Amino acid sequence: MADLKGINLAMQTPFTASGAIDYATFEALIDKYVAAGVHGLVLGAGTGQHPYLTEAECNRLYETGAKRIGGKCNVICQTSALNMDEVIRRSQHAESIGANALMILPPYLEGPSDEDGIFSFYTEIDAAVGIDIVGYNIPQATGISVSPRLFDRLSGLKNFNYIKDSAGDLTVHQEYLQTKGGVLNGADPTTVYALMAGTRGVIWGAANYMPGEAVQLYELVAAKKFGEALALWQRMLPSLLYIWRAPYTQSVLKAAQWRGYGTGNIRKPLQPMSFEQEAGLRDALKPLFEPSA
Template structure:
């Protein structure tokens, strides 16, 4: 494997800005990425779930990746999500990410069709063989229907480039078992917002976090306090503030609510693409109040 920076900390699952006509808004994208870097985040993941990858064309995903890598300019790692329904497209997007300077790639397993475990394992082996970059396995059973066992993770972690995991099941018992297994050499990032602080306490190396688009500095402070300083008591105080900011987003419509929160914070990135609808007026009002109470309203 090529030499890369070890991933850790807060990796922002980047919201994709759109203009009024629905196109990728390069100016807003660059501005938002610059703000996140200035806030101290440890990495950026473009074209993930919060980035609406399912509603982006392949060329748009490449464009967003290129813009983000260019704007970051080597200051922090960029880890594009390259998962797709077609295996050839995954490899094409992954190779494109490598060619443009990505530090790693995140890949959701095949979804919609109920693939066998042998097929999933062969899929990741094929990606690893084709693109020499660290791979972050995106474990999100809620949307893929694929809830891996510890034995399956042992097999997955044996693939040379599969070195990271975004754990989005929210199952803390499973996470403890995974982190304590001596045969699984994989670094775990939390991807389920509600259990963020708890995952830090049991060994997660960071978070892939969509809601942190609108409170990046607080997210960094939580990580630095809980993981680097190991001060759980102080981290709980930060978490209490974050939890109040998170609750309106977690009420449903995660992507549109994150975008509404960014607008309320004075950093609008446009509406989500259809079929998603903008956040409801009630959610916007609640988000605005929460941001104002935290001193984050634009």
């Protein structure tokens, strides 16, 4: 079982202005994020615009990323797809190039939503791979909620060892923590509270624009310096609340660009932020540029 504790940065996929993957910037970003001390990089995350990447692009991205990372931190690859054979094919490829874990959405978009159907879906994938599977609870996007009871059942599979919980419900999150599975927080505005509650780590999109602060927050909570952690959190929180309600990926990428991480470009069908949205984001980011008290 891979140890996915700490800050697993849900990494952006940098694009050129025309929408092509900028592999040179991708590799440079990996170096920056590793230097910031992140514990893992999630390649092809939602923040990395996975739905708008082809299978061939994902394969090349993961090959390039795993080689560049070179064991300096954990590599988690999203291998979600609608077609069952494609999920398995993507997953086996990611395993073959050195991924430590796979992040896989439940069978969304009119797939089985009952617990037995979801369990069967993950059981088939579990039998086809030999590395950790990170399930994904993001009902606001998939329409499927993974109940704590189902998560506990899934955790009995050989490789299903984690769930990324992006729902933002701290009650459910703490119920997950009562099971035998590993829990990773994925809801930006609840991060510090999930860490204090005992979650193993986070898969965090906002870490794209504040990797150093994200690592520092984790280290403060791990050292039980809760007062210092909450003081840092107050500087992070305005932007986290903003991006959670604004167009998420566009906001993260724009904030990252402004702070020296990436190009800020998106791929269609995503649309650029409006002038008003960018102004709101700039205002929300201001506390990060202020010296700590």
